[in-house]
Structure formats: structure tokens, C-alpha cells
Amino acid sequence: MRAKPPLKNPILRTRQPLTPPMPRSRAALGFTARAAEGLFALQRCENCGHVQYPPADSCRACLSEALLWTPMSGRGELLAHTTLRHSNDPFYRERLPWRLGLLRLEEGPVAVAHLHRDCPPPPAAVRVTAKLDKAGQGVLVALPEDELGDMSADPRHGEFSCGPEHRKVLVTDGKSQVGQALVRELAAAGAAVIWAGLAEPWKRYAGQDAIGKLPQVTVIPLDLTDERGIKRIGAELGGRVDILINNAEVHRTQGIAGSGGAEQARREMEVNYLGLLRLAQAFGPAMRARGADGGASATAWINVLSVYALSNYPPQGTYSASKAAALSLSQCLRAEMQDAGIRVVNVFPGPIDEEWNQPLPPPKLAPERLARDIVEALRDGIEDLFPGEVAKEWLERWKDNPKVLERELALESRAA
Amino acid sequence: MSGLLRELLAAIAAGKIKVIDLTHTLTPSFPQLGLPPEMGQALPYRSEEISRYDSRGPAWYWNNFTLCEHTGTHFDAPIHWVSGRELPNNSVDTVPPEQMIAPACVVDCTEDAERDADFLLTRERLEQWEAEHDRIPAGAWVLMRTGWARRADDPVAFQNYDEIGQHTPGPDVGCVRFLVDERDVLGFGTETIGTDSGQAQRLNPPYPCHYYMHGAGKYGLQCLNNLDQLPPVGAILFTAPLKLEEGSGSPLRVLALSPARRHSVP
Ligand SMILES: [Zn+2]
Numbered sequence: 001m002r003a004k005p006p007l008k009n010p011i012l013r014t015r016q017p018l019t020p021p022m023p024r025s026r027a028a029l030g031f032t033a034r035a036a037e038g039l040f041a042l043q044r045c046e047n048c049g050h051v052q053y054p055p056a057d058s059c060r061a062c063l064s065e066a067l068l069w070t071p072m073s074g075r076g077e078l079l080a081h082t083t084l085r086h087s088n089d090p091f092y093r094e095r096l097p098w099r100l101g102l103l104r105l106e107e108g109p110v111a112v113a114h115l116h117r118d119c120p121p122p123p124a125a126v127r128v129t130a131k132l133d134k135a136g137q138g139v140l141v142a143l144p145e146d147e148l149g150d151m152s153a154d155p156r157h158g159e160f161s162c163g164p165e166h167r168k169v170l171v172t173d174g175k176s177q178v179g180q181a182l183v184r185e186l187a188a189a190g191a192a193v194i195w196a197g198l199a200e201p202w203k204r205y206a207g208q209d210a211i212g213k214l215p216q217v218t219v220i221p222l223d224l225t226d227e228r229g230i231k232r233i234g235a236e237l238g239g240r241v242d243i244l245i246n247n248a249e250v251h252r253t254q255g256i257a258g259s260g261g262a263e264q265a266r267r268e269m270e271v272n273y274l275g276l277l278r279l280a281q282a283f284g285p286a287m288r289a290r291g292a293d294g295g296a297s298a299t300a301w302i303n304v305l306s307v308y309a310l311s312n313y314p315p316q317g318t319y320s321a322s323k324a325a326a327l328s329l330s331q332c333l334r335a336e337m338q339d340a341g342i343r344v345v346n347v348f349p350g351p352i353d354e355e356w357n358q359p360l361p362p363p364k365l366a367p368e369r370l371a372r373d374i375v376e377a378l379r380d381g382i383e384d385l386f387p388g389e390v391a392k393e394w395l396e397r398w399k400d401n402p403k404v405l406e407r408e409l410a411l412e413s414r415a416a
Numbered sequence: 417m418s419g420l421l422r423e424l425l426a427a428i429a430a431g432k433i434k435v436i437d438l439t440h441t442l443t444p445s446f447p448q449l450g451l452p453p454e455m456g457q458a459l460p461y462r463s464e465e466i467s468r469y470d471s472r473g474p475a476w477y478w479n480n481f482t483l484c485e486h487t488g489t490h491f492d493a494p495i496h497w498v499s500g501r502e503l504p505n506n507s508v509d510t511v512p513p514e515q516m517i518a519p520a521c522v523v524d525c526t527e528d529a530e531r532d533a534d535f536l537l538t539r540e541r542l543e544q545w546e547a548e549h550d551r552i553p554a555g556a557w558v559l560m561r562t563g564w565a566r567r568a569d570d571p572v573a574f575q576n577y578d579e580i581g582q583h584t585p586g587p588d589v590g591c592v593r594f595l596v597d598e599r600d601v602l603g604f605g606t607e608t609i610g611t612d613s614g615q616a617q618r619l620n621p622p623y624p625c626h627y628y629m630h631g632a633g634k635y636g637l638q639c640l641n642n643l644d645q646l647p648p649v650g651a652i653l654f655t656a657p658l659k660l661e662e663g664s665g666s667p668l669r670v671l672a673l674s675p676a677r678r679h680s681v682p
Binding site for chain 2: 200201202203204221223225226227228229252261263264267
């Protein structure tokens with residue numbers, strides 16, 4: 001568990017966020033893209049079987065360009081270690097001493113990795129993982145083999161994680177089933193303060209009173225269609241929120257033919273897309289300024305999107321379009337938050353087991369499972385979360401061929 | 417200027433006739449009508465800045481606002497209801513302007529609504545009111561005063577929902593039939609979110625005030641404010657809706673002219 005950060009001296013200057021060096025080759029970004037999903041994969045040569053690190057455009061053994069990204073076992077042996085006590089890079093200078101190790105992966109390659117505090121001296125077996133660093137770039141991190149643990153026990157390695165422990169979290173909709181599950185999960189995970197947004201307070205939802213009674217929770221009026229209201233809340237809380245979870249959404253189940261006008265679709269766009277824009281304008285600048293605010297800095301922004309953001313699901317066609325718009329905007333937000341070291345996490349659930357998906361057959365994602373996966377994603381520091389089997393299957397089909405997926409979904413929705 | 421109008425202005429200037437604003441301020445938190453979420457929804461009031469003496473407009477401040485025809489203090493035209501859809505001049509743009517100035521009868525149901533949020537105003541109650549004051553004249557507004565406007569700062573209390581829906585006062589079927597068939601009123605006004613009661617979907621017909629009033633070409637006023645400042649008889653209402661083509665209703669500023677109370681507190 002991440003240790004409780006010391007209280008900050010309020011008369012000292014807040015440090016400006018710094019990030020580790022960023023430029024990476026296209027091949028290296030392939031490694032980052034997989035680390036963003038929590039996968040550790042390296043290139044294996046289809047010609048000679050050589051596994052290589054760092055990634056490159058061709059095989060270092062035989063020059064073949066037929067390289068296949070292949071999941072690694074994560075088992076490795078620490079060969080040598082050192083502790084960095086001097087660095088010319090401003091990011092590392094602030095974080096010295098920094099432990100590095102040379103290790104050999106089970107699959108062959110020898111690589112330099114960030115070394116967890118608790119890794120024994122060499123020779124020793126280690127667990128090797130692919131993580132995103134503060135700049136959002138994929139790096140290797142070695143952990144002690146025998147500990148199930150939790151990287152965040154090493155404060156240096158908190159740089160690779162955004163866990164909610166001792167942090168102040170805003171959940172933009174605390175009323176929905178997903179919102180209530182998120183609030184409960186964050187409270188159980190040790191969040192210090194949770195603000196739960198409440199739109200249209202006169203509409204009552206089962207369970208919302210219980211959420212408000214949790215000691216960490218403050219219910220606040222928040223309606224993503226209300227620019228003035230968001231500005232006011234942003235001014236009040238923007239400088240305090242460490243993690244913002246935007247789960248507010250309007251979800252209607254209609255395509256084009258069934259919708260009769262743009263009114264419902266407009267409300268989806270108002271909340272799902274423009275709501276994100278309004279939030280980002282109200283909270284983004286203050287959070288960026290607090291990217292390095294001691295141990296309790298602003299650290300993550302989560303958008304609960306939908307797997308339908310990847311490809312339109314015609315029975316929920318206008319909803320899909322609003323989530324696709326939100327995904328695009330979230331990419332912009334990620335680019336703008338990157339310099340501050342604030343991780344923007346996109347969550348792509350398949351159908352959630354909530355009222356608007358009532359006619360859909362299982363499997364549906366339980367709100368509690370989604371909440372657990374989101375908290376886990378924060379701890380793991382990943383950037384793209386596909387919770388549940390349906391979402392993972394869609395992702396595979398989409399990666400395989402987006403056009404084929406489009407045709408499949410059209411056929412599936414005719415059958416439905 | 418005619419003598420009459422000059423006298424009127426003089427009376428207003430002298431405070432003998434009060435101008436009373438019966439309108440709530442439009443704010444983003446003012447609640448809108450609640451319907452099952454799968455149905456089309458009335459937009460609440462929203463305002464987004466165009467510029468505020470800044471790079472978006474260096475010397476000026478202005479906003480775009482959005483809202484429904486039925487948001488905040490608003491006017492209902494006959495075309496709003498299916499029963500009034502075939503009538504002539506049934507939309508806000510065709511309301512005869514002479515009807516935008518009319519007398520008001522105010523029926524005080526404040527104590528009843530405090531006792532029972534589902535209070536229904538009856539014909540008997542109106543006849544009792546007439547016995548005390550005067551016969552309700554043809555072409556007059558009948559305003560149901562309930563004190564509900566005092567709840568406007570608290571959307572939860574104003575809407576007053578529980579598991580079976582909304583609990584707000586309104587007229588019963590007999591009351592509406594009496595006003596339409598036997599008194600030929602101009603329309604019916606309330607302090608609540610609708611001219612019908614919160615549980616009116618369970619009356620027969622559902623929403624009788626909408627059904628019969630609009631079916632007979634009468635109007636509605638909702639979310640009225642400051643009715644406690646009006647006398648039971650003697651006030652005149654100014655109710656000019658926006659001239660929206662084929663509009664079913666319109667937010668509006670409702671003003672009343674009311675004789676100053678003779679023995680009011682100095
Ligand atoms: Zn090779």
C-alpha cells in the first residue's frame with residue numbers, strides 16, 4: 001500500500017511537473033502501446049526466433065523485418081545492479097537515488113530496467129513488467145519475485161502508478177450503479193476524500209443515500225450540461241482533485257431510424273462529449289499545475305467510455321457516436337496532460353449490467369467488477385482498460401480488422 | 417396620451433398601483449418537468465458564455481442560452497395538448513394580443529397544500545370562493561395559490577418526488593370542467609411545475625387541466641411566483657409569450673398590476 005504522503009509546507013513553491021525524456025522510435029512506441037494496455041510484449045523474429053529489446057525495425061540477429069509482438073513470461077534474472085546518485089536529467093535529479101538493474105529475460109534479451117527497492121542483489125530471480133513512466137512511455141520495471149506486491153510501497157515506483165490510496169477523487173456521477181460502485185471501491189481502497197457528483201437531485205436512485213453516508217464522501221451538485229455549474233465546482237475543487245473519474249453519461253438505446261429527431265442524441269452528446277470538454281476546461285489547468293505537488297499530486301483522469309467508441313453498435317448507434325467523439329477528445333486531453341505527468345485512462349467496457357442494457361442477453365459487466373478493474377488500472381498505471389470478456393473480444397476483433405468488425409456488428413444487430 | 421393611460425402611469429408612479437413580478441429567475445438548477453427517461457425530455461435552462469470582455473469579444477459580454485418552451489415560469493398554449501391541436505390560433509405566435517392582458521382571480525389554497533401535498537382544488541371550493549368574493553368573470557385567469565413558490569430554491573422540495581412519482585397540488589376534474597364549461601375562463605395558473613397535480617396521470621382523464629383547458633382553447637401558466645402578493649380579485653396580468661412560430665408554450669415574464677393595499681405596513 002502506498003504510504004500516506006507527508007503534509008506539504010504551504011509556503012514552499014509548488015514544483016513544476018517534469019517528465020522523463022520522451023522521444024521514442026516508432027518501434028519503441030509499439031512497446032508503449034502494449035504497456036498502455038498492461039501487456040508486456042517484445043518483438044520475436046518470425047524468421048529466426050530471436051527475441052529483442054529494445055524494439056527495432058528489423059531483427060538484430062538476421063535483419064528480417066518479419067517481427068511479431070509476442071507476450072513475455074515476465075520471468076527474468078537480475079545480473080547486475082546500480083544506484084544512480086547523479087543525473088543530468090531534471091526529472092531523475094529530483095528523484096535520486098534511483099535504482100537500475102541489468103537483467104536477462106527468460107526469452108533471451110538482456111535489458112536495463114528500473115529496479116524496485118525490494119529486489120535482492122544479483123544474482124536473483126525477478127519479475128519483469130512493462131509499465132508506463134511519468135511521460136506515458138513504456139519502460140521495463142523489475143520487481144521482487146516472491147512478493148505479490150504492490151509496487152507503490154517503493155515511493156520511487158509510485159511514479160509508475162496512480163493508486164487512489166490517500167488521494168482525493170472526484171467521481172462525476174455518484175448516483176448511477178457504476179458511480180455508486182466506484183465510490184464504494186475507492187473508499188475501500190483508501191481514498192482520502194471522494195466527491196460524488198449529483199445531477200437532478202430531485203430524481204432519487206436506490207442506494208444513493210448510503211453512498212452519501214460514507215465518511216470520505218461529499219455529495220456535490222454536478223451536471224455536465226451546466227457550464228456555469230461546472231466552472232463553479234472547478235474553481236472550488238480543481239486545485240484539490242488528484243484523480244478525476246468521469247463516469248457521467250447519457251445512455252439511450254437507439255439507432256437512426258428509431259430515434260425520430262436529434263433530441264435524445266443531442267443529450268448524449270451534451271453529456272458524453274461536450275460534458276467532457278467542459279470538465280477538461282474547468283479542471284484540466286489546475287490539475288496540470290499540480291502534476292508534481294509533492295506526494296499528493298494530481299495524477300490521473302479517467303474517462304469511462306464504451307467499447308462502442310471503437311466501432312458503432314447500430315442498436316445503440318447514437319450512443320456509440322457520442323462515445324467515439326469522447327474518445328477522440330480524450331486523446332486530445334491525453335496529449336495536453338502528458339507534460340504534467342497526468343495519466344489519462346480510457347475505459348472501454350462492453351455492455352454494463354444496468355437498466356439501459358436490460359434487454360441485452362448476458363454476458364454483461366457488473367458495475368462492481370467495472371469499479372474494481374478501474375481501481376486496479378489506476379494502481380497498475382495503465383492507460384487503456386478493456387474490462388470484461390466482451391470488451392477484450394471486441395478489442396481483438398477491432399485490432400484484427402476494423403472493417404470486418406463493422407460488418408459483423410451490422411449482421412449481429414440484424415439478428416438481434 | 418389618453419387620460420386613462422396617463423392616470424394609470426400616475427397611479428403606478430404614486431405607488432397606488434403596484435407592479436408585481438410573478439416570475440422566477442431562470443437558473444440552471446431550476447427543475448424541469450420529469451418524464452420517464454426513455455421519452456423525449458424538456459431541456460432545463462442552460463447558459464454558455466459567448467464572451468465576457470475577453471479575447472472572444474473584447475468589449476462585450478453575452479451568452480447563448482437554451483431551454484424548453486416549458487422551462488421555468490412559462491405559458492402553455494392550446495396546441496400543447498392533443499385535445500387542442502385542431503383549434504384556430506392555438507400556438508403562442510397566434511394568441512390574440514388582447515388576451516395577454518386579463519384579470520386574475522386568486523384562490524388561496526396555501527393551508528390545504530401545506531396539509532396535503534396532493535391537495536386537489538374542487539368545484540365546491542371555487543363556489544365557496546365565489547360566495548366570499550365575486551363570480552369568476554369570463555376571460556379571467558384563475559390562479560391557484562399554494563405557497564409552492566417558496567420551495568423554488570430547493571429543487572428536491574419543489575419537485576417532491578417519491579417512489580410513486582410527484583406530489584404537488586392541482587385541480588380535480590370537476591374543478592376544471594366548472595371553469596371551462598360554466599365560467600369560460602381565460603386559463604388556469606399554478607405555482608407548481610404543471611397546471612395539473614403531481615399525481616394527475618392517475619386521474620380520468622389523465623392531466624384533466626391540460627386536457628379540458630387546452631381542448632377548449634384556454635391557456636396555462638406554471639411556476640408562478642409571488643402569488644401571495646396578489647389580492648383575491650382586482651389584479652390584472654400581463655402574459656405575453658415569445659412569438660415562437662408554432663410554439664406550444666413559452667417562458668415569459670409575468671407581470672401583475674395590483675391596487676396597493678390600503679392598510680399596508682408603512
Ligand atoms: Zn531474425
